Amino acid sequence: MSKNTGIIVALGVIVLLLGGIYVFKGNQNALMTSSNQEVGEVVDKEPVKSGQTEIEMVEISSGNYFFEPNEITVKGPKITIKVAKNSGIHTFVIDELGVKESLKNGMEFSFEAEPGTYTFYCDIGNHRQLGMEGTLVVE
Numbered sequence: 001m002s003k004n005t006g007i008i009v010a011l012g013v014i015v016l017l018l019g020g021i022y023v024f025k026g027n028q029n030a031l032m033t034s035s036n037q038e039v040g041e042v043v044d045k046e047p048v049k050s051g052q053t054e055i056e057m058v059e060i061s062s063g064n065y066f067f068e069p070n071e072i073t074v075k076g077p078k079i080t081i082k083v084a085k086n087s088g089i090h091t092f093v094i095d096e097l098g099v100k101e102s103l104k105n106g107m108e109f110s111f112e113a114e115p116g117t118y119t120f121y122c123d124i125g126n127h128r129q130l131g132m133e134g135t136l137v138v139e
């Protein structure tokens with residue numbers, strides 16, 4: 001009897017092991033499936049990277065009475081400025097390029113420029129004299 005009990009226990013252990021392996025394999029498949037999906041997502045993102053639009057985007061902040069940074073170097077011809085933070089009422093003006101934007105938190109605006117050095121400033125009141133002026137270098 002004790003021998004039979006031993007066999008039954010052994011069978012039970014084997015069944016449990018097989019069950020464990022089955023569950024483990026199932027999980028592995030699930031993991032593989034999800035990692036395949038991740039690979040797919042990365043592939044989907046690559047064209048955005050090669051577009052390099054993010055690299056040409058420059059973040060600035062503005063307030064009373066400054067632009068930060070006030071010396072910006074970017075690759076042209078298309079330039080996108082993102083206003084990460086603006087406090088107060090200000091503008092971003094480049095006379096030579098016909099650019100004039102009223103600045104708001106989080107806004108983005110774009111323009112095109114030939115390589116060169118441009119002066120940007122805020123044209124509200126006497127803000128420019130108070131320090132809201134900077135240099136944009138387009139490479």
Ligand SMILES: [Cu+2]
Nearest residue numbers: 090122124127
């Ligand atoms: Cu201003």
